Amino acid sequence: xxxxxxxxxxxxxxxxxxxxxxxxxxxxxxxxxxxxxxxxxxxxxxxxxxxxxxxxxxxxxxxxxxxxxxxxxxxxxxxxxxxxxxxxxxxxxxxxxxxxxxxxxxxxxxxxxxxxxxxxxxxxxxxxxxxxxxxxxxxxxxxxxxxxxxxxxxxxxxxxxxxxxxxxxxxxxxxxxxxxxxxxxxxxxxxxxxxxxxxxxxxxxxxxxxxxxxxxxxxxxxxxxxxxxxxxxxxxxxxxxxxxxxxxxxxxxxxxxxxxxxxxxxxxxxxxxxxxxxxxxxxxxxxxxxxxxxxxxxxxxxxxxxxxxxxxxxxxxxxxxxxxxxxxxxxxxxxxxxxxxxxxxxxxxxxxxxxxxxxxxxxxxxxxxxxxxxxxxxxxxxxxxxxxxxxxxxxxxxxxxxxxxxxxxxxxxxxxxxxxxxxxxxxxxxxxxxxxxxxx
Amino acid sequence: xxxxxxxxxxxxxxxxxxxxxxxxxxxxxxxxxxxxxxxxxxxxxxxxxxxxxxxxxxxxxxxxxxxxxxxxxxxxxxxxxxxxxxxxxxxxxxxxxxxxxxxxxxxxxxxxxxxxxxxxxxxxxxxxxxxxxxxxxxxxxxxxxxxxxxxxxxxxxxxxxxxxxxxxxxxxxxxxxxxxxxxxxxxxxxxxxxxxxxxxxxxxxxxxxxxx
Numbered sequence: 001x002x003x004x005x006x007x008x009x010x011x012x013x014x015x016x017x018x019x020x021x022x023x024x025x026x027x028x029x030x031x032x033x034x035x036x037x038x039x040x041x042x043x044x045x046x047x048x049x050x051x052x053x054x055x056x057x058x059x060x061x062x063x064x065x066x067x068x069x070x071x072x073x074x075x076x077x078x079x080x081x082x083x084x085x086x087x088x089x090x091x092x093x094x095x096x097x098x099x100x101x102x103x104x105x106x107x108x109x110x111x112x113x114x115x116x117x118x119x120x121x122x123x124x125x126x127x128x129x130x131x132x133x134x135x136x137x138x139x140x141x142x143x144x145x146x147x148x149x150x151x152x153x154x155x156x157x158x159x160x161x162x163x164x165x166x167x168x169x170x171x172x173x174x175x176x177x178x179x180x181x182x183x184x185x186x187x188x189x190x191x192x193x194x195x196x197x198x199x200x201x202x203x204x205x206x207x208x209x210x211x212x213x214x215x216x217x218x219x220x221x222x223x224x225x226x227x228x229x230x231x232x233x234x235x236x237x238x239x240x241x242x243x244x245x246x247x248x249x250x251x252x253x254x255x256x257x258x259x260x261x262x263x264x265x266x267x268x269x270x271x272x273x274x275x276x277x278x279x280x281x282x283x284x285x286x287x288x289x290x291x292x293x294x295x296x297x298x299x300x301x302x303x304x305x306x307x308x309x310x311x312x313x314x315x316x317x318x319x320x321x322x323x324x325x326x327x328x329x330x331x332x333x334x335x336x337x338x339x340x341x342x343x344x345x346x347x348x349x350x351x352x353x354x355x356x357x358x359x360x361x362x363x364x365x366x367x368x369x370x371x372x373x374x375x376x377x378x379x380x381x382x383x384x385x386x387x388x389x390x391x392x393x394x395x396x397x398x399x400x401x402x403x404x405x406x407x408x409x410x411x412x413x414x415x416x417x418x419x420x421x422x423x424x425x426x427x428x429x430x431x432x433x434x435x436x437x438x439x440x
Numbered sequence: 441x442x443x444x445x446x447x448x449x450x451x452x453x454x455x456x457x458x459x460x461x462x463x464x465x466x467x468x469x470x471x472x473x474x475x476x477x478x479x480x481x482x483x484x485x486x487x488x489x490x491x492x493x494x495x496x497x498x499x500x501x502x503x504x505x506x507x508x509x510x511x512x513x514x515x516x517x518x519x520x521x522x523x524x525x526x527x528x529x530x531x532x533x534x535x536x537x538x539x540x541x542x543x544x545x546x547x548x549x550x551x552x553x554x555x556x557x558x559x560x561x562x563x564x565x566x567x568x569x570x571x572x573x574x575x576x577x578x579x580x581x582x583x584x585x586x587x588x589x590x591x592x593x594x595x596x597x598x599x600x601x602x603x604x605x606x607x608x609x610x611x612x613x614x615x616x617x618x619x620x621x622x623x624x625x626x627x628x629x630x631x632x633x634x635x636x637x638x639x640x641x642x643x644x645x646x647x648x649x650x651x652x
């Protein structure tokens with residue numbers, strides 16, 4: 001009898017331990033990223049504390065707060081609770097799991113809590129960031145970032161990525177960057193900025209016409225067409241070494257080039273054989289292989305992420321439409337049959353969708369469709385001309401240019417059209433966005 | 441009796457005027473203006489010859505003005521051939537003047553998303569070809585342009601076609617293809633920047649730039 005009792009107790013303890021362990025593992029699903037309408041997670045983010053400030057009444061804590069809040073808001077997964085509802089005494093330093101009274105936060109409806117502490121010493125910034133699960137009363141992430149003041153925004157972008165990755169299982173894009181063409185200098189030059197439009201830097205300085213910037217798959221080089229030598233030639237510029245190579249200078253046009261996912265080939269349009277056609281150029285050997293052979297204009301190749309197919313624009317049917325072709329030139333298939341003009345296809349890095357611009361009733365809008373051409377959905381409307389879509393690295397967002405505010409500006413939006421947000425400055429024409437791969 | 445005298449006076453005046461107006465354009469303008477500003481729009485820079493047939497329509501006072509208008513119209517119609525003969529050297533001069541001032545020949549324009557030469561543009565190309573024949577040492581660069589709508593890349597290709605389409609037409613008119621190079625600027629070098637059809641139609645063009 002006693003033995004059975006002891007055995008029962010032991011088994012119960014064992015069971016409890018197993019169950020208990022299971023509860024403390026990361027089996028909790030915070031955000032089901034594939035669910036069509038996940039509820040937004042209520043998260044509390046009190047103001048960051050200045051732990052040390054060499055700049056009296058400095059703004060750095062507030063600036064960093066805004067960067068993080070905007071990233072998390074933009075992700076669409078969070079509902080940041082109004083600071084007015086917070087009941088924790090802001091004067092007290094409650095930074096660690098032990099110090100925090102989680103009831104203060106669960107009572108206002110928060111599932112998650114972020115605490116940040118910032119130090120500024122001369123030009124060096126340190127940010128200590130923590131993410132807590134309010135319900136389980138546990139620390140989920142602790143991170144400490146150090147760097148120069150100019151890199152401070154990047155620290156918050158990286159932390160936002162960490163938060164997203166932990167809660168959704170997917171990599172974040174908040175530290176990614178954007179190429180675009182801007183006429184700020186009076187000429188069409190290429191610039192780069194953070195994905196949110198900050199930290200703009202000029203890349204080309206040749207006072208000519210520079211267009212169609214594209215990121216290499218490793219994020220280290222830019223491919224672009226420039227008239228700096230008098231004709232539209234194609235160049236590769238290495239961002240960190242400054243080395244530039246002229247990669248294609250055939251007679252006629254050398255345009256609309258895109259890197260293959262392997263980074264070894266480029267698909268582009270050349271008119272050297274008498275008609276604008278698609279070719280594939282091997283970067284190493286410089287050999288060119290012709291892909292299309294028809295009487296129409298063939299431009300704007302967009303590689304599928306597995307490199308097996310290429311979407312592009314052709315007017316062989318009499319007006320510009322989106323087609324798909326195998327990367328060896330076989331199996332040409334037409335995808336669009338409506339709209340007067342369908343252009344600039346962009347293949348999602350997830351592989352499942354193609355975004356493009358369609359002219360209807362006099363204006364261009366951004367559309368998206370499945371890669372077999374089905375489910376064509378309009379994403380913008382009544383907002384001027386919207387063109388040149390470019391996907392974020394995680395396939396969740398699309399950058400595009402829009403003339404809705406007069407002049408051309410760069411916007412980003414969720415891939416279902418929600419949250420269309422301008423990222424460039426007014427008063428200058430900016431177009432041709434190219435969203436970078438994940439940053440290493 | 442009075443009426444008859446009036447007619448004689450007016451008739452004489454009319455005749456005198458007709459003879460006087462048989463000179464160059466400017467003179468006609470001045471005298472016509474003296475007579476009545478209402479006819480200003482009718483006046484063209486062509487010499488006029490008033491036919492004797494006019495006198496048939498003389499009889500009334502007020503209709504004198506009308507008769508004059510009718511006469512002018514008839515005279516213009518008959519003088520057309522002569523006018524054209526005199527006008528031709530002016531068009532050629534116009535083109536030479538344009539080359540001197542802006543370094544380019546007459547531009548041609550295209551319909552949206554088209555690179556084919558429009559019928560109304562063919563005479564323009566003919567004039568350009570004629571000038572090129574008269575100036576055999578000149579080489580030109582044909583630029584193909586598009587309006588701002590549509591993708592940059594497609595427009596670069598379309599501009600390439602517009603440049604080459606114009607080149608082909610000139611070559612068919614007898615211009616040596618070695619004298620002509622072609623380049624596309626797509627939508628990258630607009631002639632105007634407004635977002636309306638009036639501006640767009642000005643941007644859909646081929647320009648013929650004299651090579652330095």
